[in-house]
Structures are given as structure tokens and as C-alpha cells.
Amino acid sequence: MSKSILAVDDSTTIRQMVSLTLKSAGYEVTEAVDGQDGLAKAKGRSFNLVLTDQNMPRMDGLSLVKSLRGLPEYKTAPILMLTTESSDEMKSKGRAAGATGWLVKPFDPPRLLEVVRKVLG
Template sequence: MAKTILCVDDSSSMRLMVKMALTGAGYDVIEACDGKDALGKAQAGGVSMVLTDLNMPNMDGLSLIRALRALPTYKGVPIIFLTTESDESKKAEARSAGATAWIVKPFQESQLLGVVKKVIG
């Protein structure tokens, strides 16, 4: 059975790029346009990994991670930031909120797939 990845980004073109890379590698992808949308979709369950942007309207990536980590079903689910931010203090804040890894945009498809394979197989 394919593993499902929740892709959260306010940019539809970024979601499309990520979705094409992941579905091409055999993963199922659920798309969300911001943290609020993602939280609603995540609560339906069945998500193996979350890939989220940091800067988004309504609910940013850090708030999303904190909200997901508060849910028992998301204690051990890998959450990866995919963002243009590369600031060390932001990375530290993300780690303390519960982020598993950090990929800086623009990313290489091979880099994204490498990280995904490492965390969920």
C-alpha cells in the first residue's frame, strides 16, 4: 500500500511540483493550502508524513507542527519543512516545535525523494 504524504504550501505551483515528484515515486499525496486546511485534513488520519512550508497565511508551518504534535496520532509522524528560510534560529525553533528535517527551496527532486525515503521508506 502506498504511503500518504500531506503537502502543505500556499503556492499551488510548489504543491504541484512536490506532488509530481512524490506520486512519480509511488507515494499518495494530499494537498493543503495552509496550516488550517492541513490540520483539518490531517485529523482525518492515514498520513505517513507531513511536508510543510513555513510562511503561509491563516496558520504558518510552526503553528501547524505544534498543533499536529499535540495530537496523539501525530507524535511519531515525520514532519519536514520545505521552505525558502535557511536561518539557523528558525531551524532551531522548528526542531523544538517537533520538525524532523528541513529542506530549503528551491530543492532538487532527488534531494526531496532522498529525505522522504530516509524518513518513511
């Protein structure tokens, strides 16, 4: 059975690119348009991985990571940030919030798949 991934980004273009990349490798992908939408979709089921942008309306990526880590089904699930933010300060905040890793855009499809395979074990 294919592993499930929740892809959260307010940009339709980015969501399509990420989905296309992940689906081409056989993953099942669910899209969410911001942190709030992502949290609502995550609560309904247990995704194997969450991949989220940082700067989004309503709820940003770091707030989403913190909220997910408070849910029993996402205590240990991998959560990756995929964002244009590249400062050490933001990465530290991501680590403190409970993110598993930090990918800086623009994303490279083969590299994204490599990281996804690694964190999914």
C-alpha cells in the same frame, strides 16, 4: 500499499511540483493550501508523512507542526519543513516545535525523494 503524504503549501506552483515529484515515486499525496487546511485534513486520517511550508496565511508551518505534535496520531510521525527560510534561528524553532527535518528551497526532486525515503524508513 503506498504511503500517504500530506503536502502543505500556499503556492499552487510548489504544491504541483512537490506532488508530481512524490507521485512519480509511488506515494499517495494529499494537498493542503495552508496550515489550517493542513491541520483539518490531517485530523481526518493518519498520514505517514507531513511536508509543510513555513510562510502561509492563516496558520504557518511551525504552528502546524506544534498542533500536529499534540495529536496522538502525529506524536512520532515524520514532519518535514520545506521552506525558503534558511536561518539557524528558524531551524532551531523548527526543531523545538517538533519538526523531523528542514529542507531549504529551491528543492531538488531527487534529494527530496532521498530524504522522504529516509524518514519513512
